[in-house]
Amino acid sequence: MKHWWKILSVLLLYYTIFAGLLVDVPHLPILHETIRNLYFHVTMWFSMIILFAISVVNSIKYLSKFNLRNDLVASEAAKVGMLFGINGLITGMLWAKFTWGAYWVNDTKLNGAAATMLVYTAYFLLRNSVEDEHKRAKLSSVYSIFAFAMMFVFIMVLPRLTDSLHPGNGGNPGFGNYDLDNKMRIVFYPAVIGWTLLGVWIMQVRTRITLLEEKTF
Amino acid sequence: MAKPNLISYSIAKLKFFVNLAIFLNINLKFKLQTLNLNLKPLLKQIIALIKKETLLEWRLKYSFSGILIYVISTIFICYLSFKQIIDPPTWNALFWIILLFAAVNAVAKSFMQESHGLQLFYYTLVNPQHVILAKIIYNMMLLLAVSCISFLFYIIFMGNMVQDLGMFFLGLLLGAAGLSSVLTLVSAIAAKTNNSSSLMAILSFPILLPLLMTIIKFSKNAMDGLSWSVNYPNLIILLAINLLVITLAYLLFPYLWRE
Numbered sequence: 011m012k013h014w015w016k017i018l019s020v021l022l023l024y025y026t027i028f029a030g031l032l033v034d035v036p037h038l039p040i041l042h043e044t045i046r047n048l049y050f051h052v053t054m055w056f057s058m059i060i061l062f063a064i065s066v067v068n069s070i071k072y073l074s075k076f077n078l079r080n081d082l083v084a085s086e087a088a089k090v091g092m093l094f095g096i097n098g099l100i101t102g103m104l105w106a107k108f109t110w111g112a113y114w115v116n117d118t119k120l121n122g123a124a125a126t127m128l129v130y131t132a133y134f135l136l137r138n139s140v141e142d143e144h145k146r147a148k149l150s151s152v153y154s155i156f157a158f159a160m161m162f163v164f165i166m167v168l169p170r171l172t173d174s175l176h177p178g179n180g181g182n183p184g185f186g187n188y189d190l191d192n193k194m195r196i197v198f199y200p201a202v203i204g205w206t207l208l209g210v211w212i213m214q215v216r217t218r219i220t221l222l223e224e225k226t227f
Numbered sequence: 228m229a230k231p232n233l234i235s236y237s238i239a240k241l242k243f244f245v246n247l248a249i250f251l252n253i254n255l256k257f258k259l260q261t262l263n264l265n266l267k268p269l270l271k272q273i274i275a276l277i278k279k280e281t282l283l284e285w286r287l288k289y290s291f292s293g294i295l296i297y298v299i300s301t302i303f304i305c306y307l308s309f310k311q312i313i314d315p316p317t318w319n320a321l322f323w324i325i326l327l328f329a330a331v332n333a334v335a336k337s338f339m340q341e342s343h344g345l346q347l348f349y350y351t352l353v354n355p356q357h358v359i360l361a362k363i364i365y366n367m368m369l370l371l372a373v374s375c376i377s378f379l380f381y382i383i384f385m386g387n388m389v390q391d392l393g394m395f396f397l398g399l400l401l402g403a404a405g406l407s408s409v410l411t412l413v414s415a416i417a418a419k420t421n422n423s424s425s426l427m428a429i430l431s432f433p434i435l436l437p438l439l440m441t442i443i444k445f446s447k448n449a450m451d452g453l454s455w456s457v458n459y460p461n462l463i464i465l466l467a468i469n470l471l472v473i474t475l476a477y478l479l480f481p482y483l484w485r486e
Contacts, residue, residue, distance in 0.1 A: 073482050121436075128433040135429055139420045149416050152479045153430060156412060159475055160434040163468060168437055171460055 022204030029197045047105045049201045054098030057205040061091035066158045069151035081147035090213045119176040122165035129157045272353045276361030298329045298377040306384040318388050334410035335427045338418035359480040366407035374399045390452030398446040401465045405438040412476040415483050
């Protein structure tokens with residue numbers, strides 16, 4: 011049974027959807043029932059960060075061994091991470107509309123998320139503008155490592171030093187403190203694992219398709 | 228009973244400290260010697276490379292004067308279109324945006340003007356990591372000169388709103404260092420591609436954002452004449468970003484010059 015994690019992913023996501031929409035949640039002012047979005051919005055960002063980390067690790071691996079397969083995995087992980095990032099943005103915008111009253115507010119955490127999308131768009135543009143495979147792999151690996159470090163500063167360090175509406179920053183407590191009670195935790199953590207496994211699954215399938223295409227053409 | 232014990236104890240303690248001091252002294256001397264041996268060729272090569280860059284710039288005066296005219300005409304356009312800026316945040320943001328575009332244009336040529344064969348020739352002569360350090364330091368000096376001159380023209384046209392000039396110039400220095408280190412590495416990447424000039428801006432803007440936002444906050448505090456203690460967190464972030472970027476450029480550049 012080497013495919014157990016795919017079955018686990020599907021089961022966990024079913025659990026996330028049903029338990030996330032049906033299980034009782036704490037009734038907080040302003041948030042009300044939108045707190046259920048926690049299972050779909052925050053988990054997207056968790057999976058995105060993990061997928062981008064996979065991408066960077068593969069870029070570093072490429073630079074140490076010069077194996078093109080690592081570069082392929084890095085680019086596919088970045089693509090799937092981008093998909094999760096866009097989903098995270100959309101769910102976050104809907105949530106912001108219901109709680110803060112606008113789809114977009116000028117906030118460090120939100121701007122960091124938008125800048126992350128820009129960085130990875132630039133990464134794909136760089137990949138498309140180089141013809142030679144090894145040259146493309148080298149340039150994009152270097153850019154990806156460099157960009158990941160700067161992105162880390164932008165979304166992990168800077169928001170913690172400034173005021174922000176977003177929970178977990180600038181004096182606002184994170185969900186870990188009191189919003190996220192034990193009842194929510196038993197849905198939240200399985201949801202993170204489920205979405206991440208789904209992302210890795212998509213990445214694996216895409217890598218295989220690209221490898222097959224390269225073999226046939 | 229207690230007294231002799233105490234004395235012997237203190238003598239033992241003294242001996243320990245003397246020994247420690249001797250050991251540390253020897254160790255320090257040894258370390259300095261080894262460091263000196265490693266540092267000398269590095270400094271020599273870097274200084275030679277910076278001299279070469281400066282000489283090239285001096286002989287091709289049109290590139291530096293081109294950047295200056297670019298900045299001055301941008302400031303003049305802003306002066307004509309804004310007429311007058313009353314709001315300090317706008318003044319500050321406009322200044323840094325002008326500098327950002329000038330910096331992208333100034334640094335973009337650092338790897339593009341040299342032919343592939345010439346670069347290969349350099350890399351056989353010197354350590355490629357020294358090339359990137361020398362280019363970063365040279366570009367930093369260039370950007371510092373450009374930013375000082377553009378600041379002068381900016382206050383002539385837009386009026387001076389800065390209350391703490393010392394802190395503002397420290398911001399200019401840190402900004403020039405950060406811009407030059409990020410842009411030098413990005414220009415090394417962009418120079419290898421087909422549409423280098425447009426990629427330069429696309430690749431560098433998103434990763435310059437954290438630096439730019441911190442530097443804008445830093446110089447805004449300098450404009451308001453706030454005390455230095457308010458600006459320490461920003462100063463530390465700027466120094467940390469500079470250190471991070473220079474380290475990454477130093478580590479990653481060897482993978483870029485080879486093809």
